[in-house]
Amino acid sequence: MSRPLAAITDPRFTPKADRNAFERFFLTLINDERDLPFVWLALQMTFAILPSAALLYVPGFFRWWMAPIYWALVFLVFVDKYMLMLHNTSHRKLFKRKYKIFNQWVPFILGPFCGQSPWTYEVHHITMHHAEGNLPDDLSSTMSYQRDSLIDWLKYFFRFFFFIMPEMAAYQLRKKRYTVLRKMLVGELGFIAFCVGMSFVNPSATLAVFVIPFVAIRVLMMAGNWGQHAFVDPDEPDNDHKSSITCINSRYNRRCFNDGYHISHHLVANRHWTDHVDELEENLDEYVKNDAIIFEGIDFFLVWVLLMLKRYDTLADHFVELREEPRSKEEIIALFKRRLVKFSPEKLAEYSKRAQRAQVAAAR
Numbered sequence: 001m002s003r004p005l006a007a008i009t010d011p012r013f014t015p016k017a018d019r020n021a022f023e024r025f026f027l028t029l030i031n032d033e034r035d036l037p038f039v040w041l042a043l044q045m046t047f048a049i050l051p052s053a054a055l056l057y058v059p060g061f062f063r064w065w066m067a068p069i070y071w072a073l074v075f076l077v078f079v080d081k082y083m084l085m086l087h088n089t090s091h092r093k094l095f096k097r098k099y100k101i102f103n104q105w106v107p108f109i110l111g112p113f114c115g116q117s118p119w120t121y122e123v124h125h126i127t128m129h130h131a132e133g134n135l136p137d138d139l140s141s142t143m144s145y146q147r148d149s150l151i152d153w154l155k156y157f158f159r160f161f162f163f164i165m166p167e168m169a170a171y172q173l174r175k176k177r178y179t180v181l182r183k184m185l186v187g188e189l190g191f192i193a194f195c196v197g198m199s200f201v202n203p204s205a206t207l208a209v210f211v212i213p214f215v216a217i218r219v220l221m222m223a224g225n226w227g228q229h230a231f232v233d234p235d236e237p238d239n240d241h242k243s244s245i246t247c248i249n250s251r252y253n254r255r256c257f258n259d260g261y262h263i264s265h266h267l268v269a270n271r272h273w274t275d276h277v278d279e280l281e282e283n284l285d286e287y288v289k290n291d292a293i294i295f296e297g298i299d300f301f302l303v304w305v306l307l308m309l310k311r312y313d314t315l316a317d318h319f320v321e322l323r324e325e326p327r328s329k330e331e332i333i334a335l336f337k338r339r340l341v342k343f344s345p346e347k348l349a350e351y352s353k354r355a356q357r358a359q360v361a362a363a364r
Contacts, residue, residue, distance in 0.1 A: 005284060008249060009249050010248060010254065010260070011274065023036060032272065035089075035092070038088070039094075041078075045078050049113050050113065056070060056209060062208075066208075074113065074114065086121060088257055091270045092272065107187075112191060114217060117187050117190075117192075118187035123184040126269075132355065134243050142225070143232060144348055147232075148312075153222075156226065157219065227304040228262045228300050230307055234343065245263065247294070248295070252299035264280060293336075315336060
């Protein structure tokens with residue numbers, strides 16, 4: 001039995017009977033009516049960010065005091081929403097096959113202005129992270145780190161920042177995914193070449209518009225992934241209910257298309273973002289049975305911050321108790337600490353072999 005879940009205020013889809021002319025036009029182009037917000041977001045970004053960036057390249061115009069204003073536009077207004085639009089449209093293509101060229105709008109046209117090299121995210125997230133599920137062969141796995149340690153997070157970040165591309169290339173070669181590898185290299189190396197070329201046009205503007213956002217977004221991505229996969233059950237790291245967390249009733253979910261429902265997302269990677277709330281409510285007993293960790297009123301990034309500060313008490317204050325018999329604050333913190341401990345090399349090797357056997361069996 002479970003305790004009643006608090007009323008969930010995160011977004012759900014409500015069909016609209018009356019659509020204006022612009023909505024009716026774009027609905028003829030996209031695959032799913034529920035993804036119309038992505039069209040409006042992409043249009044807003046196109047007409048706000050691209051002209052602002054172009055202005056900084058006007059000869060003699062750029063001054064460094066302008067850069068924070070530009071970053072405020074990009075990071076405070078758009079980047080969080082952009083990242084989850086990119087995430088969702090990587091899993092479920094926005095435009096119909098007939099108009100598939102427009103699916104490059106989000107990763108290829110908007111991506112570089114938000115620190116994303118074209119296609120790198122899709123290749124990493126779809127073909128590697130979800131395929132490996134935070135287990136040891138996942139290049140972004142958190143299992144080998146102490147997940148409430150700032151030192152370990154810095155090791156995790158610097159390994160990702162400097163070595164993810166050669167590691168990803170080796171991974172795709174092992175999987176014999178040559179087309180995927182080529183797509184990733186074209187996107188990443190093409191972006192670097194583009195930045196080098198634009199540096200000859202205006203080095204300061206290039207640093208402000210492309211290079212600094214590139215570094216910043218990779219910091220945010222690694223902090224977010226750490227928060228999503230910080231609490232891993234030492235006995236069942238291959239159980240999605242026990243290797244991911246869910247965050248409900250947060251401003252982040254309302255802005256970022258229910259990204260807080262990471263357990264639901266890993267259970268079914270292409271589940272539509274508007275279906276996550278129903279999944280949680282309909283399968284609450286599974287969450288109870290697996291002692292899933294759910295937080296209310298905070299997001300993955302705040303989870304990461306609180307872990308770096310070792311503020312287990314604050315995390316416990318936001319913990320959603322699903323058991324019929326509530327635990328004490330000390331017992332909740334003990335649950336956290338048990339799931340934050342890094343795995344030994346022997347355990348990592350064991351679960352790597354187990355995952356590989358499962359993949360071979362699934363391929364038969």
